[in-house]
Amino acid sequence: MADETRTFPPSPDHPDDDRPDLVERLDETTEALAVLRDALTGEEDLNEALQRLAETAAKAIVDADAVTVSVLKLDQTHTAAATDQLLVEVDEKQYSADRGPCLEAARTLTAVRAVVGEHLNEWPEFETAAAAHGIRAYLSVPVVLPASERSEAQHVGSLNIYSRTAAAFDPFDESLMRLFTTAASATITSAQRWQRSRKHIQYLEQALESRAVIEQAKGALMAAYECTADKAFTMLVERSQRENVKLRQVAVTLLQTVTRSGEPGNG
Incomplete structure (x- = not known):
């Protein structure tokens, strides 16, 4: 699975030369993260902060048609934020079936990219729901809270990106998403600390x-x-x-x- 998630061949659906260059994409992501940092006051509840995170990621990542945030709590997974509520069903089908790229990312703590149509035997529920909504590619990146003096590193959820382009997402997108998951970790920590206070x-x-x-x-x-x-x-x-x-x-x-x-x- 790890090798598959990092293999991004060119496709007629989205030729490589149509994509912005790496510097431009990095600049856009850096700017989006700066906006996110300035917007997060530390006085939002967790769901509001994660919604802002999802909206920012959707604007910064090339080919992202929608973004959701899955959160694990007491062994139960739910979608805490989404830029398109209709696509929450794709994640929920994975939760109920206990399988899919979102849960694969959570269990392996590695980014998982899925092209719809290539995992019918492995994740049939995900495939059916994604196809029904016109989704052709899906990238899920785990969100992990860093270890502290009081606790070990803790996986708390995943940032999930939807695209209607089969060739969407490449290794550089995965690296950019890791920046967002780092921001997500800070967002969750800040929101939880503020709620306790x-x-x-x-x-x-x-x-x-x-x-x-x-x-x-x-x-x-x-x-x-x-x-x-x-x-x-x-x-x-x-x-x-x-x-x-x-x-x-x-x-x-x-x-x-x-x-x-x-x-x-x-x-």
Whole structure:
């Protein structure tokens, strides 16, 4: 399979001299990656970041008619981003059949190029779905998060490129796609880090809000019963345990009662 993915013979469908030269293609990819870098603020969720990645790759890679991003999570594979939703079916047929170039790239951690019509026995589900959508070539490149001090390198998905030209993609396209998978790794890492930070901030905000409500409820009890702060807190805790309700909710209910009793006509 490895040799096959790197054999790109000329085809009447797409003569080699019709393709931009290597320097031009590299410049276009470099520019696209710069745009991607500037656009990724680190404050997007993972799916939004991967969608932006797919759209950028589709613009930069010659012959790319569409791009999807497959993500592995808990042994389940799904398409997290796509520039053409109709073509997601081609990937989903591979997931359900548990075979195809997308999964081959994931399992071997190498780029896999497939020409539709040449793998009928090997990947019939992929072949049927791709042909139905007019796809003639498909390139899948694995996305791997680099190793860190806390974890080993982790395969998280694949970047999949569709083309309606049988001779699409050559070894240089594969090299360019590796640049995008490197960007994808950074994108995923950034999005995951931001999501963890956002959740942590939300927990802190909730804790501070709960603390403020509880302190207000304690103040109301201290004023009503002329007791200490410790005694007021004990009263809240005892009611929470007796009613099997969270302490914050007990405090909210108490404050609502105090507010209503202080309204005109309730005195």
